[in-house]
Amino acid sequence: MRFLARRLGFYIVTAWIAVTLNFFIPRLMPGNPVELVFSRIRHSISPAALHAFTIAFGIDTRESLIGQYFGYLDQLFHGNLGISITYFPATVSSVIRASLLWTVGLLGVVTVLSFSIGTLLGVVAANRRGTWVDSLLPVSTFLSAVPYFWLGLVVLTVFGVDLHWFPLSMGYSSSLTPGFTWSFIASVLDHAILPAVTIIVSSVAGWLLGMRNVMMATLGEDYVLLAEAKGLSRMRVTFTYAARNAILPNMAGFALSLGFIVSGALLTEVVFSYPGIGYVLFEAVSNEDYPLMQGIFLIIVIMVLLANLGADAMYAALDPRTREAG
Amino acid sequence: MSTVAATVSRVPQGTQARPRGWLRSAARSRKVQVGFGIVLFFVLLGVIGPHFVANPSATGPDAFAPPSATHLLGTTDTGQDVFAQLVDGTSASLIVGFGASAVAMVIAVTFGLLSAFLGGVWDDILSTFTNAILVIPALPLVIVLAGYLRGAGTVVVSIVIAVTAWPWTARILRAQTLSLRRRDYVQAARVAGESTMRMIWFEIVPNEIPLIAAQFLITVVYAILIQAGLAFLGVGSVTTWSWGTMLYWAQNAEALTSGAWWWFVPPGLCLALLGTGLALMNFGVDEIANPRLSASRRGSLRRRLRLAPLVGIGGSPVRRSSDAP
């Protein structure tokens, strides 16, 4: 368990670095554009919100930098991310809360699917090396260089605009009220398929190539050779011996890949006008809504760190060597 | 945006001290040749192309015109020539890609080498910082940074991207440097009294150049994709032509629902093609920089036969390096 404790410690440090970056970015930027925003809203918000705003962005305040910093941390600990300009006077937290579930739901399912499919295909590709399967590799390379959002545009044009198979935008049909009804859930799934397919197709190639590379190296290991010498079935040699070990470096690379997938997914949401965090971020950028932008940045970091912690727990479950010190 | 994780080189462990001939062997690699051809094509397109096409911003009477002899790739909603925009936007992607990657490599080399050479607490601090930046998703951070620099030009966007693009390379270089420091010839240089700086520049860095080259190539892909994503969101200058801004305007003008595929398909294909070219070069260089990747291929011959002398004069049995003590 020391392994997980150490990872947790690292994620806390990472979260602190992200928070600190968030605090200093507005202060380090030349010609702070938040001042314009500030002058627009200063007379229409409560004194408490005004105070929070001034210490978060370092505008029009006499408090020392240290004081501002701790004031800002204090606000964060109380879940106060400030006031959104786009959805004025709604708070940033409430805007994020409304959109977060969409993103987490979509991305959670899609990431697990993409990882599983890609890893499995990687195992197959490594096992069938030297056959026609190898010719799929240039295709995977090309796919992994395709921007998610562009693939989204193409998919949307073909299956939405031309074929009318799937809806063009939103998370569910606007004629329905959200609730636990079959028609609503069906509508949600219907709306999620194209964004999901886009993210899966774009990200699966990365997992595939990664797993294939590690798997090829693992198949040359003595323990795989020995498993073969034991006369074990091909399935057991492939999965219990080779894949079980090859998946470990791939899981360790999860942290890095997740950042890419999240970034790609945010843009994909914009293409599909999907009501998640990515679309809200897009709106925040268009409206120069700095509190919302920064709030979303923090939330995304926290989500990614939590996902990483989950991946670490999986890793620890799969690799007995992490269960001891070290 | 896309997953390039898989193409990023893994930390090599058994790398030999490589002779300087790596460029020559890289040039012989089929992957590098094909990749280089693709990249060269786009570089030429970006440098020479703009002189041969019409003004990409000039509007015309034909809106949403499909591809024809006058407009090779059709027109936009305001009658601008898509082909002209595509050619003109090439250089922006290339400049941001190569510029950001170059800056990122400088940061990465600095962090990687400092971390490995300072050691101790400094190594812990630098490594933790490197890993933290690695875990923090890049695009949201870049958006926040670029959001404050409204209408940021190519140079500023490059620097902002570079700030998030260096950690993986820094990590690899740190590991590689630590392993190089243990090598005999570096130890020998140390015993001979060479200064640390001299050792870094003459013993360590030259051996890491193939690795840095591979990382540079893949970071270019990363930077180009991030730039396209930023431009697509309308962060930074939307009036500088790039493949990303083309997609931004296409999305805003509802090119999709108008069926104007010629507007948004070409820039995406160019992005993917350029990315593939760079990735192919990266694979090729990586196979040279990182022998473990090619171990399953022809390179295995020497490794399997282990032609190293075992019984020398009065020899003692040499243990294979793979044996755990």
Place this chain on the structure above:
Amino acid sequence: MTSGGLPAASTLAVAEPHHLATADHGAPEPLLEIRGLSVDYGDGQGAVHAVDRVDLVIRRGEALGLAGESGSGKSTLAHAITRLLRPPAHVTGGEVLFYPRRSGEVVDAVDVLQLTKAQLRRYRWEHVAVVFQSAMNALNPVVDIRSQLTDALRAHRPDMKKADRYAKAEELLDLVGVSVDRLRSYPHQLSGGMRQRVMIAMALALEPDLIVMDEPTTALDVVTQRQILEKIEDLRRELSFAYLFITHDLSLLLDIANAVAIMYAGRVVEIGSSQRLYEHAAHPYSQGLLQSFPPLSGPRRTLSGIPGFPPDLRALPSGCPFNPRCAHAMDICRVEYPPSTLLVEPGSTRHVVTCWRYASGHSEPPLVKADDG
């Protein structure tokens, strides 16, 4: 021991074991007979002949040693007879005949190289088990010892109950002298010596006829090495399996094996009983090898070693590949590969050497006396 569903390859010509390949005569019946086996790495022009027309017989219950420098082809040979070669290595010729015993009777031999995938799976471990050099690399790092000890049982004895398999695992660990409470340990939790013992226990799981040991003790310290070797020898006497012991350490082989074959550049250059080789190694290369290592027991010798480097298999010298390093090289050695010569056949001991110095018509060196042995 059953033949595990192996087909009797009556179509295969089963002749008397090759006379030159045998070390003993009138000794136990053959178990595995290698005939003219060749293995190449790669194809065509660039092909490297890692194993070249090797003949060798392993008899039931025998401890046969195989010695040679790294790159001599001994490990490739081990992988070839267990069919574990990985591309680009592949067999280019020869046979590996296995003589199964059915209720005490020797039945027709089968060519291991001709077995189908399913037959091969049944043949493996049931008849021939393997112990690799580095147990750290040969044990699956993420699976516990018990599971690795029993998965061969699970695959080969589908009717065996789980409890019986676990009991067998305990018995096996006990046999090699590892504490039973190590069953649920993972490889990284064991010491190097313990891991190697686990490897041997694993090899014994199905009571095979033959265990191929590829440098099983090279990675261990001298004391542990000694203990493991004694364990192997005890177990062989108790369970009467044969083993092929591969190492570069000839003096160790002379100590433990009944007979020893010496390989150089992919060929067997000398074979004889340990006793005979210890006293009268005939091939200049064997003599050199003997002088490269201090003997584990017996009187000390002066170490001298062999000058020069192991041959580059991609560019072998013409004639006898050892000639550039040989102090006795003659003109013919640089032209033609030497024939094999039966040196002495007193009683049950054969001694065969492949060297021009002993070929008929060439000068007989004074070193060998025909009445010795």
